[in-house]
Amino acid sequence: xxxxxxxxxxxxxQEGRISILNCDYTNSMFDYFLxxxxxxxxxxxxxxxxxxxxxxxxxxxxxxxxxxxxxxLSLHIVPSQPGDSAVYFCAAPNNYGQNFVFGPGTRLSxxx
Amino acid sequence: xxxxxxxxxxxxxRTGEKVFLECVQDMDHENMFWYxxxxxxGLRLIYxxxxxxxxxxxxxxxxYSVSREKKERFSLILESASTNQTSMYLCASSKILxxSYNEQFFGPGTRLTxx
Numbered sequence: 772x773x774x775x776x777x778x779x780x781x782x783x784x785q786e787g788r789i790s791i792l793n794c795d796y797t798n799s800m801f802d803y804f805l806x807x808x809x810x811x812x813x814x815x816x817x818x819x820x821x822x823x824x825x826x827x828x829x830x831x832x833x834x835x836x837x838x839x840x841x842x843x844l845s846l847h848i849v850p851s852q853p854g855d856s857a858v859y860f861c862a863a864p865n866n867y868g869q870n871f872v873f874g875p876g877t878r879l880s881x882x883x
Numbered sequence: 884x885x886x887x888x889x890x891x892x893x894x895x896x897r898t899g900e901k902v903f904l905e906c907v908q909d910m911d912h913e914n915m916f917w918y919x920x921x922x923x924x925g926l927r928l929i930y931x932x933x934x935x936x937x938x939x940x941x942x943x944x945x946x947y948s949v950s951r952e953k954k955e956r957f958s959l960i961l962e963s964a965s966t967n968q969t970s971m972y973l974c975a976s977s978k979i980l981x982x983s984y985n986e987q988f989f990g991p992g993t994r995l996t997x998x
Contacts, residue, residue: 780923805986814887814973814989815926860925870916870941871987873926 773798773865777874784881790848792877794861799842801864805871806835806846809858818859819846851881886910887990889974895996902961904993906974914977915957916987917941917949919970926973932957964997971995 774797784790796804802823807815821828821835821844828835834847848855858878862871890905908915914933918926918941928941930949938949946968950958957976961968971994975987 775925777925807989812892812991814975814991816989817986820986869939870928870931872928872942873918875923875925 773863773872775861775863775872775874777859777861777877779877780875781878781880784851784879786853786881786883787850790846790851790855790879790881792846792848792859792861792879794844794846794863794874796842796844796861796863798863798866799839800866801868802837802839803864804835804837804844805862806833807860807862807873809860809876815860848879851879853881853883855879856881887974887976887988889972889990889993891993892991893994893996895998896961896964897998898965900961900964900997902964902995902997904959904961904972904974904995906957906959906990907955908957908974908976908988909955910976910978910988911954912976912978912988913954914987915951916975916977917947917957917959918973918975919943920973920992921970929959964995966997969995969997 776795806818808818809815837844858876860876861874887908916931917929932951948960974990977987
């Protein structure tokens with residue numbers, strides 16, 4: 772079964788610095804991954820995606836990197852802002868490509 | 884503006900009660916999902932539906948059932964609520980199957996407490 776791991780439950784970063792959130796997965800049959808962002812008392816919202824035809828996808832301050840051989844992806848936020856403080860979930864396709872399996876999340880705190 | 888709404892933001896029920904959580908989407912999406920979110924465990928899929936009257940078990944379906952009588956509405960049912968079902972419940976919808984790389988849109992969540 773697909774497993775998605777985010778080994779850092781929390782991360783604190785100073786405003787203006789880079790935030791790097793990591794994610795590891797086990798099944799690479801479907802190389803397409805999503806990042807979601809969740810504020811307290813709200814549902815997750817889609818942030819950025821990446822597929823295996825690329826090893827990098829950039830959207831403004833957010834960049835996701837994919838290392839297929841290591842089954843690892845990372846989300847970079849540069850520069851970090853206090854409004855980025857949220858829980859970030861990484862998601863990978865399940866074994867059948869029907870749904871996404873979500874990681875446990877990383878709580879990012881950006882300090883002013 | 885796309886929208887997924889859930890009938891309650893907060894709900895308190897007693898052990899053994901039957902609980903209905905309702906979800907409505909206005910995007911004409913075929914797929915709908917129910918997740919629960921618990922600290923350290925992320926979002927775990929309970930059930931999903933890819934069409935009216937169709938349902939598939941997710942990773943943790945035990946103790947839950949679902950109903951999809953209309954395309955826009957997906958209900959999660961706890962037949963006999965238990966304290967270990969205290970959680971945040973999130974509904975989501977998507978246009979086509981996730982394997983085709985379409986994002987899921989989430990509702991705001993229902994925080995259910997079972998006493």
